[in-house]
Each structure stands twice: as C-alpha cells, then as structure tokens.
Amino acid sequence: GGKHDQIALPADLFGKDRQNSLGFDLANETTLASLASVFQEGAQAPFTAAPELGDGTSSGETRPVLNPADHSDVVGSVTEASVEDAQKAASLAQEAFAEWQSVAPQERAACLERAADAMQESMPSLLGLIMREAGKSLPNAIAEVREAIDFLRYYAEQAKRTLGPGHKALGPVVCISPWNFPLAIFTGQIAAALVAGNSVLAKPAEETPLIAAAGVKLLYQAGVPRGALQLLPGDGKIGAALVAAPETQGVMFTGSTDVARLIQAELAGRLSNAGKPIPLIAETGGQNAMIVDSSALAEQVVGDVIASAFDSAGQRCSALRVLCLQEDIADRVLTMLRGALAELTVGRTDQLKIDIGPVITAEAKDVIEGHIEAMRAKGRRIEQVAIPAATAAGTFVAPTIIELNSLSDLEREVFGPVLHVIRYRREDLDRLIDDINATGYGLTFGLHTRLDETIAHVTSRVRAGNIYVNRNVIGAVVGVQPFGGRGLSGTGPKAGGPLYLGRLLQQPPVPPRHSSVHVDPAISLLAEWLRAKGKTEDSEAIRELGGESALGMSQELPGPVGERNTYSLHPRGRILLVPQTEAGLVSQLGAALATGNSVTIDTDSGLEGKFSDLPAEIAARIIWSSDWANHGPYAGALVEGDGNSLISVSRRIASLPGPLVLTQAASSADVAGMDDPYCLNWLLEEVSVSVNTAAAGGNASLMAIG
Structure with a gap:
C-alpha cells in the first residue's frame, strides 16, 4: 500500500517546483451534495461585471447575461466599457507600466501563485458560474478552472527560473480572449503578460464577461495592482480601440483568423516604443483531422472520436472536425459511431447525466445548422441525435455526423458539434496527409494505429502543432502538451510552453535545457563560403549561430504514467528575408539556415549578384523574388530596417495571403x-506529440519500472 518512488502522486505530477491543480471526485455523493449547495447559493445572487480602470472610473451601458442553455436563466449583468474607457485605460496602463515592471520577477510570480491558491479555494463557486454563463458541463468546468490554475503556476515557475532584472517587458499588452475557454485562456494570457512585467488591458469575450470579472477579482486580491491589470468588457469595438491605442505594445489574441488579420494590419501601421514590429500572439483555430487505419482498436477509436468531436458541443479550437477512416474498417467503425452518437444526451448542463450542452449564441447555432443543411442539399449522408423539446429554451445543435466525398467539400471550420467523415485507401495515405496539410491549418491532429512504422511516418509528415497518437485530441495540459498551431492556426509561441514568456519581453531569455547537438549542414557551408571571401569574423559568427540554434531539440515533458509527451523544435518553413545591406543579409541567412529553414530573398535589395556563387546546397534553399506573394506562404519574416521603411515593409507583409507572419526586425x-x-527561437516550430503508450495492449512504461 506504500507509494512507489517512481510514480508521482497527482499533486506532484509536474515535479517539486509546480503543484498540480486539484479536481473533484464526481462519483462521491458527499462531494456532489456539497457542490450542489454552492451552485444553488450562487444562483440566488446574480453575478456582475463592470469595467475596472486603474483610476476607479468607468461608464457604459448595462445588459443582462443569459444562460445559453436556458435564456430564462439570467446569470447576472455586465456594464460594458465605452470606447472612451478603452482609450483612457490604455493611457493609465502606460502610466502604471514602469512601477509594475520594477517589481522583482519573484514577487510578480508570487502574485500569480497566490491567485492560483485562491482560485483553487474558490473553485466550487467558479464552477457554477462557468456552467451557467458558458453552458459547460460540470466535468468541463472543472477542467477549465484547473487549466487556469495550472497556467498561473506554470508561468510563475517559468518566471522564477528564467527572468532577471535585465529582462525588460514590452509595455501595455492587450489580451483578447474567447468565450469557449472564458477563464482558462483569459487567465493564461493575463498571467503570462503580467509575470513578464507588462501592464495588461484585458478584453474578455462579449459572451462571457462574468467569469472573467471573477478571475480578475482573484488577481487583485493576490496583490496585482489595478493599474497593472484593467478589465474592459465589451464587444469588438472595445478590442479594436485597445489594439489601435498608441500605448499598446503587444497583443495576445485567441479567435478567428479574419479578426487576427485585422489586428495584424492595424499593428503593422506603427512600431513599438523600441522601434520594432509590435508582437502579436494569435491562436486561430483549425481544421483538425484524425487518421484511423485498419490496425486501430475500434472500441478505443469510437470513445476518442466522440470525446474529440462532441465534448463541449464541439466548441474547442482543438476539436476533431474530420475523421479519416481506412476504407477496410470504415463501415464497422461508422456503425459503432452511430450507436455511440445515439447514446448522447443533450440539454442543460446543470445535470450530470447531460453529455452535450448548448452552443454559445443563436448566431452560432444558425451558422452550424446552415452548414448541415447545405451538406444535406448536396446529398451527403447525415446522422443526428434527436434533441428534447426542452432545449428550445436555449441554443442547442443536434450532434451530427456527415459523410463527405473528400476533404475539399469543407471550405471552412465548423465550430460546433459536427463531425465530418471521409474514407481513404491505404495506398493513398500520403495523398491524404498532403490534403490535410493543404488546408493551411495546423493545430491538432490525431492518429489511431498500432503500427510503429505508421506512427513514425505520419507524425513526420503531418504539419500540426499538437499531435495525438492513440488517444483523443482535446484537453492539452499546461506544461505537458504546450498548445498552439502553425500556418493558419496561429503565430506561436505555444501557450503553456517554454517560449511563451519570451515573446512578451524585449529580449527573450533562453529557457533551461533549451539546446541541441544538431547543426544544419548549410551553416558550415555558409561559414566556409564567408571565410573564403576573407570575412573571417562573419564566418565565426555564423558558426556560433549554428551552435546556438535549438533546431532538433527534443525533450520528454512530465506527465502521467502510460502517456509519453514529447516537445521538439522543427524548422518553421519558408522565411521571407528583406535585407538592406550585405551584412544584413548574411545575418538573416545565417539565422534562417541555422534553424533549418528555406528562404525567399527580396530582389529589390540589389544583393543577388553578391551572393550568386553560394554553394549549391544553400542556393537550392533560396528563391530570389520581388513578388513575395507568389513564393509564399511564409512562416516568418526577417527585416532589416527602421522607421518608415520598416512600417512600409510590415504593411506589405501583413497584406500577404496565407498565415499570419511572425515578423522580426x-x-x-x-x-x-x-x-x-534576430531571435532564433521564433524561427523554429514547436511540436508537441502525446502518445498513449498503453494503447497497444498494456501499460509498458508502468510495468518497466518494477
């Protein structure tokens, strides 16, 4: 009955420096009775939210906040900020910045840790609020609060390990968070920005201001000054005003790609106080796929697919949108899926028996149902769950499975409880991977197979930020599966990962254990080419770049026994280089090659002739062009310049089609x-791979430790 010295207890899962958050045993009647009492008490006193400006003033109109599962349930009320409030708050954030930045990183981290402890203590009341305001089930609400706590503790730990007095923050940072994780993502953004020393302008989702206000209150109680953290509830006009404010020095955004593009275009029109492009961290969803081959265990596939596609009514950035079944097993798996679908119960989430809650708004419901009807009109086979009459009081969509002819039938992400299914032949596996990559999105990807060679092949080819093998594709754990995508799915760095805080500083720190023995061979060739031209100092500098790059780094992160979680750094892709001088191009080319990337170089630099005799191996990775759009898309850009010339280039980059481009200057x-x-880490792609090591018939890692 004693504890095994190689198996961590739940609270110690992440090691001695970071405590794991705690949940509830929902099979315990005493626990359920206690929670029910708290929920009933919370329902009697309406919640409120209002602007929290640094000087205590605010204005705006008040409106009710309704439960999306039952519009007769008024959860509370919100007083929304005005555009004038937003502009004033930006000015106050600038005034408060210097004082907050002067607080030692250890004390800023301590504020986050106190907030985490308070959030853990307040979890029951927070659960009731999330269930009513966001329409979440109790298990989902518990996971949400735990994730928020984990973010607070993770970024506190990262700050204590990596930040010192010399790490200067950006300034006022705008945090725009979504309604689907109204506490977790909201808290994660704020926690990272605050602990890095920035003052924060927090704009929660219009649909879920109440839980955001509760989270901010806990941070105030933990010692965060009101000037350092201001809350601005409201609609998109408030977010736009905050982004456009001249004081804003960084933006963190989770939402749609279209809105992220608008933010990028706005920020491209000016520079930071340090004369650099204003950082934008954007996470923008995905067209997430799962491939299932004929070796997969069908029963496990069905459970993981149902969870991945329909948990949270499919309203997760990570949710499964496209299931790809090898044709040999497609009929059997689909029959089982339809049976599992029929067992799902839909309704108000204040009952434990409910599996699927509402979608967030009537507008969301109309968009999802419009897509389903469009597919029906095209003759696609559709399977749906019948939903009870009581759901008419809210905004519910019947969980739906749609069989497609091909991936091209989907033109956009459908953000709700809709699973699309396509069939493929084994010999067409690589073509299928190409089709998935060609969507341009790259957030989550799932694979079910018991063939090691298939795991190695598929995971090496698919371009996604978070890859899951023989498990579901949702529920990334902070610090265990750092979360974030590539391409149209976001800019990086990953939330809950070691590079995140660095993007919120003027000069990022080097995370612990962040090195690699791998060196791209092109670096040695470039160094030799420079040495042959008599540029000895440049040659040595390029060799040092190769040694500094973390390209190829791979490390296993702590997590539960029976699961292997690996974090690795890969080449980011094609990088746009816009130099002005020969030395500038050498620096840019060295950084791009040291991180394993290929490049497009702006021919308007007039430098092509001076680099015409580069070694063939390097030349093969270079395109010279003035037509940037024709040779994209780009995973990053390195620009030499300042002032108006830099703004002009930034605007041109922001107008390019394809992914949002992380630009360094x-x-x-x-x-x-x-x-x-140039920061080499921003030229690398972070990839998290989570493998269920128990899926092949036994928990080998558990048995191996004796």
Missing part, C-alpha cells in the same frame, strides 16, 4: 552591433 546598426539581432 533589426536596424543596420543592430546588425553591426548585436550578436543576435
């Missing part, structure tokens, strides 16, 4: 005077 003086004018 250095002046010619920076290139001449700095060892690392």
Whole structure:
C-alpha cells in the first residue's frame, strides 16, 4: 500500500517546483451534495461585471447575461466599457507600466501563485458560474478552472527560473480572449503578460464577461495592482480601440483568423516604443483531422472520436472536425459511431447525466445548422441525435455526423458539434496527409494505429502543432502538451510552453535545457563560403549561430504514467528575408539556415549578384523574388530596417495571403552591433506529440519500472 518512488502522486505530477491543480471526485455523493449547495447559493445572487480602470472610473451601458442553455436563466449583468474607457485605460496602463515592471520577477510570480491558491479555494463557486454563463458541463468546468490554475503556476515557475532584472517587458499588452475557454485562456494570457512585467488591458469575450470579472477579482486580491491589470468588457469595438491605442505594445489574441488579420494590419501601421514590429500572439483555430487505419482498436477509436468531436458541443479550437477512416474498417467503425452518437444526451448542463450542452449564441447555432443543411442539399449522408423539446429554451445543435466525398467539400471550420467523415485507401495515405496539410491549418491532429512504422511516418509528415497518437485530441495540459498551431492556426509561441514568456519581453531569455547537438549542414557551408571571401569574423559568427540554434531539440515533458509527451523544435518553413545591406543579409541567412529553414530573398535589395556563387546546397534553399506573394506562404519574416521603411515593409507583409507572419526586425546598426539581432527561437516550430503508450495492449512504461 506504500507509494512507489517512481510514480508521482497527482499533486506532484509536474515535479517539486509546480503543484498540480486539484479536481473533484464526481462519483462521491458527499462531494456532489456539497457542490450542489454552492451552485444553488450562487444562483440566488446574480453575478456582475463592470469595467475596472486603474483610476476607479468607468461608464457604459448595462445588459443582462443569459444562460445559453436556458435564456430564462439570467446569470447576472455586465456594464460594458465605452470606447472612451478603452482609450483612457490604455493611457493609465502606460502610466502604471514602469512601477509594475520594477517589481522583482519573484514577487510578480508570487502574485500569480497566490491567485492560483485562491482560485483553487474558490473553485466550487467558479464552477457554477462557468456552467451557467458558458453552458459547460460540470466535468468541463472543472477542467477549465484547473487549466487556469495550472497556467498561473506554470508561468510563475517559468518566471522564477528564467527572468532577471535585465529582462525588460514590452509595455501595455492587450489580451483578447474567447468565450469557449472564458477563464482558462483569459487567465493564461493575463498571467503570462503580467509575470513578464507588462501592464495588461484585458478584453474578455462579449459572451462571457462574468467569469472573467471573477478571475480578475482573484488577481487583485493576490496583490496585482489595478493599474497593472484593467478589465474592459465589451464587444469588438472595445478590442479594436485597445489594439489601435498608441500605448499598446503587444497583443495576445485567441479567435478567428479574419479578426487576427485585422489586428495584424492595424499593428503593422506603427512600431513599438523600441522601434520594432509590435508582437502579436494569435491562436486561430483549425481544421483538425484524425487518421484511423485498419490496425486501430475500434472500441478505443469510437470513445476518442466522440470525446474529440462532441465534448463541449464541439466548441474547442482543438476539436476533431474530420475523421479519416481506412476504407477496410470504415463501415464497422461508422456503425459503432452511430450507436455511440445515439447514446448522447443533450440539454442543460446543470445535470450530470447531460453529455452535450448548448452552443454559445443563436448566431452560432444558425451558422452550424446552415452548414448541415447545405451538406444535406448536396446529398451527403447525415446522422443526428434527436434533441428534447426542452432545449428550445436555449441554443442547442443536434450532434451530427456527415459523410463527405473528400476533404475539399469543407471550405471552412465548423465550430460546433459536427463531425465530418471521409474514407481513404491505404495506398493513398500520403495523398491524404498532403490534403490535410493543404488546408493551411495546423493545430491538432490525431492518429489511431498500432503500427510503429505508421506512427513514425505520419507524425513526420503531418504539419500540426499538437499531435495525438492513440488517444483523443482535446484537453492539452499546461506544461505537458504546450498548445498552439502553425500556418493558419496561429503565430506561436505555444501557450503553456517554454517560449511563451519570451515573446512578451524585449529580449527573450533562453529557457533551461533549451539546446541541441544538431547543426544544419548549410551553416558550415555558409561559414566556409564567408571565410573564403576573407570575412573571417562573419564566418565565426555564423558558426556560433549554428551552435546556438535549438533546431532538433527534443525533450520528454512530465506527465502521467502510460502517456509519453514529447516537445521538439522543427524548422518553421519558408522565411521571407528583406535585407538592406550585405551584412544584413548574411545575418538573416545565417539565422534562417541555422534553424533549418528555406528562404525567399527580396530582389529589390540589389544583393543577388553578391551572393550568386553560394554553394549549391544553400542556393537550392533560396528563391530570389520581388513578388513575395507568389513564393509564399511564409512562416516568418526577417527585416532589416527602421522607421518608415520598416512600417512600409510590415504593411506589405501583413497584406500577404496565407498565415499570419511572425515578423522580426533589426536596424543596420543592430546588425553591426548585436550578436543576435534576430531571435532564433521564433524561427523554429514547436511540436508537441502525446502518445498513449498503453494503447497497444498494456501499460509498458508502468510495468518497466518494477
């Protein structure tokens, strides 16, 4: 009955430096009775939210907040900020910034840890609010609060390990969070920005301001000054005003790709106080797929697919949208899926027996149902759950399975309880992977197979930020499966990962254990080419870049026994280089090659002739062009320049089709005077792979430890 020294207890899962959050045993009648009492008490006193400005003033109109599962249930009321409030808050954030940045990183981290402890203590009341305001089930609400607590503790730990007095914050940072994780993502954004030393302008989703206000209150109680954290509830006009405010020095955004593009375009029109492009961290959803081959265990596939597609009514960025079944097993798996679908119960989430809750708004319901009807009109086979009459009081969509002819039938992400299914032949596996990659999205991806060679092949080819093998594709755990995508799915870095805080600082720190023995061979070739031209110092600098790059780094992160979670750094893709000088191009090319990337170089630089005799192996990775759009899409951009010329280039990059481009800039003086004018980490793609090691017939890792 004693504890095994190699098996961590739940609270110690992440090691001695970070405590795991605690949940509830929902099979315990005493626990359920206690929670029910708290929920009933919370339902008697309406919740409120209002602007929280640093000077205590605010204005705006008040409206009710309704339960999406039952519009007769008034959860509370929100007083929404005005555009004038937003502009004033930005000015106050600038005034408060210096004082908050001067607080030692250890004390800023301590504020987050106190907030985490308070949130853990307040969990029952927070659960009741999330269930009513966001329409979440109790298990989903518990997971949400736990994730928020984990974010607070993770970023606190990261700050204590990596930040010192020399790490300067950006300034006022705008945090725009979504309604589908109204506490977890909201808290994660704020926690990271605050602990890095930035003042924060928090704009929660219009649909879920009450839980955001509750989270901010806990942070105030933990010691965060009101000037350092201001709450601005409201609609999109408030977010737009905050992004456009001249004081804003960074933006963190989770939402649609279209809105992210608008934010990028706005930010491209000006520079930060340091004369750099204003950082944008955007996470923008995905067309997430799962491939299931004929070796997969069908019973496990069905459970994981149902959870991945329909949990939270499919309203997760990570949710499964397209299930790809090998044709040999498609009929059997689909029959089982239809049976499992019929067992799902839909309704108000204040009952434990309910599996699927509402979608967030009537507008969302109309969009999802419009898609289903469009597929029906095209003759696609559709399977749906009948939903009870009582759901008419809310905004519910029947969980739906739609069989498609091909992936091209889908033109956009459908953000709700809709699973699309396509069939493929084994010999067409690579073509299927190409089709998935060609969507341009790359957030989550799932694979079910018991063939090791298939796991190795598929995971090496698919371009997604979070890859899950023989398990569901939802529920990324902070610090265990750092979360974030690539391409149209976001800019990076990953939330709950080691690079995140660095994007919120003027000069990012190097995370612990962040190194690699791998060096791209092109670096040695470039160094030799420079040495042959008599540029000895440049040659040595390029060799050092190769040694500094973490390309190829792979490390296993702590997590539960029976699951292997690996975090690795890969080449990001094609990088756009916009140099002004020969030295600038050497620096840019060195950074891009050191991180394993290929490049497009702007021919308007007039430098092509000076680099015409590069080694063939390097030249093969270079395209010279003035037509940037024709040779994209780009996973990043390195620009040499400053002032108006930099703004002009930034605007041109922001107008390119395809993914949002993470742009770094250095002046010619920076290139001449700095060892690392460009951050190599922003040229690497973070990939998290989570493998259920018990799926192949036994928990081998557990048996191996004796």
